[in-house]
Amino acid sequence: MDDSTGQYLNAIGLVPLLTKEDERKLAQTIEQGREAQARLDAGERSPRLRAQVREAARAKERFIRANLRLVVSVAKKYPLPPGMELLDLVQEGNLGLDRAVDKFDWRKGFKFSTYATFWIRQSIGRALDQKANMIRLPGERAASLRAAVRQASSGGEELDAEHSILHRLTSLTSLNITVGDDNGSELMDLQPDAGPGPEDLALTADRMETLSVLLEELDEKARLAVEMRYGLIDRQKHSYREIGEALGLTAEAIRRIIGRSLDKVRARAELLDIDAA
Numbered sequence: 001m002d003d004s005t006g007q008y009l010n011a012i013g014l015v016p017l018l019t020k021e022d023e024r025k026l027a028q029t030i031e032q033g034r035e036a037q038a039r040l041d042a043g044e045r046s047p048r049l050r051a052q053v054r055e056a057a058r059a060k061e062r063f064i065r066a067n068l069r070l071v072v073s074v075a076k077k078y079p080l081p082p083g084m085e086l087l088d089l090v091q092e093g094n095l096g097l098d099r100a101v102d103k104f105d106w107r108k109g110f111k112f113s114t115y116a117t118f119w120i121r122q123s124i125g126r127a128l129d130q131k132a133n134m135i136r137l138p139g140e141r142a143a144s145l146r147a148a149v150r151q152a153s154s155g156g157e158e159l160d161a162e163h164s165i166l167h168r169l170t171s172l173t174s175l176n177i178t179v180g181d182d183n184g185s186e187l188m189d190l191q192p193d194a195g196p197g198p199e200d201l202a203l204t205a206d207r208m209e210t211l212s213v214l215l216e217e218l219d220e221k222a223r224l225a226v227e228m229r230y231g232l233i234d235r236q237k238h239s240y241r242e243i244g245e246a247l248g249l250t251a252e253a254i255r256r257i258i259g260r261s262l263d264k265v266r267a268r269a270e271l272l273d274i275d276a277a
Contacts, residue, residue, distance in 0.1 A: 110248020
């Protein structure tokens with residue numbers, strides 16, 4: 001552990017943890033600040049509203065600082081790829097923590113750390129997919145590979161054949177190495193352009209726009225459950241149990257919510273004459 005990492009861990013270790021009541025009060029203050037900001041943006045002029053906005057900013061900062069240790073504990077479970085340090089993963093996880101604080105609904109009564117862990121993992125996983133790998137895998141494959149590598153690095157079983165191939169494919173390799181009998185070409189020169197064409201991009205954008213219209217029928221909790229189930233947030237499909245842990249519900253409750261939500265989406269698709277298959 002280098003000096004900067006040690007100093008960071010020592011600093012966040014001095015921040016007191018929050019009780020459930022602390023979380024509730026801070027979340028209420030943040031919510032009041034959002035409402036006050038909306039009123040200011042609408043043209044109201046009030047010292048009280050500006051004071052609420054400032055108080056909300058302080059509450060959010062305290063909320064985040066008290067949970068920085070959670071981000072570190074999650075980040076430590078990921079093997080560090082070449083060129084990245086623990087603090088790089090922690091910084092990415094902090095972005096997820098920031099989003100979790102913004103979206104946390106104190107009325108639902110579930111534990112913040114459980115809810116926040118999902119957003120922290122999503123942020124770190126997305127960073128690893130985008131920054132650490134030369135080859136970008138589908139979300140579920142990337143998540144499976146990370147889990148297998150993490151298990152192997154902690155003394156578990158060796159990577160199976162499929163994960164070994166994926167690991168080699170996603171390992172950093174210089175594109176400037178020379179290839180061929182005469183060493184006259186670089187590996188970069190031989191790489192095909194396999195990216196999606198303009199037609200593919202247009203179709204994908206159209207599908208996402210249509211999906212967004214269909215999901216407008218759902219409330220926030222139901223929409224989040226559906227998006228997590230089908231990998232619409234982080235390209236990783238989550239089990240009913242994982243979704244339940246994030247939302248503070250049982251796996252069976254999540255299954256029922258998703259079932260009802262899909263019925264609503266199909267009904268809206270029929271009404272709008274959209275193919276929802």
